[in-house]
Amino acid sequence: MTRDETKQLLALITAAYPYYYAKKTAEELTLAVDVWAVALADYPASYISVGLTPLLQTSEYPPTIAAVINSAQEEKQKAYNMLVPNSERRIAEYESKIKSVRLLE
Numbered sequence: 001m002t003r004d005e006t007k008q009l010l011a012l013i014t015a016a017y018p019y020y021y022a023k024k025t026a027e028e029l030t031l032a033v034d035v036w037a038v039a040l041a042d043y044p045a046s047y048i049s050v051g052l053t054p055l056l057q058t059s060e061y062p063p064t065i066a067a068v069i070n071s072a073q074e075e076k077q078k079a080y081n082m083l084v085p086n087s088e089r090r091i092a093e094y095e096s097k098i099k100s101v102r103l104l105e
Contacts, residue, residue, distance in 0.1 A: 001037065001040040001041060001043055001044070001045045001048060002037075002045070003033065003034075003037045005045040006033055006036050006037040006040060007033050008045075009036070009040075009045070009048060009049070009052065010029075010032060010033055010036060012052065012056070013052070013056075013062050013063070016056045016062075017061070017062045020061070020062050021062075035065075036065060039065045040065065040068075040069075043069070043072070047072050047076070048068060048069070048072055050072055050075045050076070051068050051069065051070070051071035051072025051073070051074070051075055052068055052071070052072075054071055054074075054075065055067060055068060055071050
């Protein structure tokens with residue numbers, strides 16, 4: 001994510017949790033943007049946005065950086081599981097086959 005994309009992300013969070021951010025100074029808000037921008041620099045904005053949505057819908061408090069990243073990973077896994085039905089079962093079967101082959105060696 002770019003710094004501008006991070007500012008947009010934090011603007012959404014601020015709009016969703018106005019009381020939490022109401023007493024923050026401009027300096028504190030700038031620092032928050034800087035910290036979030038560094039932490040999210042390796043992620044595409046679209047990936048992070050997908051993770052933010054469920055948190056905004058379910059959390060009474062503003063999310064942490066780690067919560068947003070974890071939520072994005074969970075949403076990615078949900079999408080993958082929808083595209084690849086029974087993927088967990090298939091992985092378990094594959095791992096079982098690998099173990100059985102190792103035993104035969």
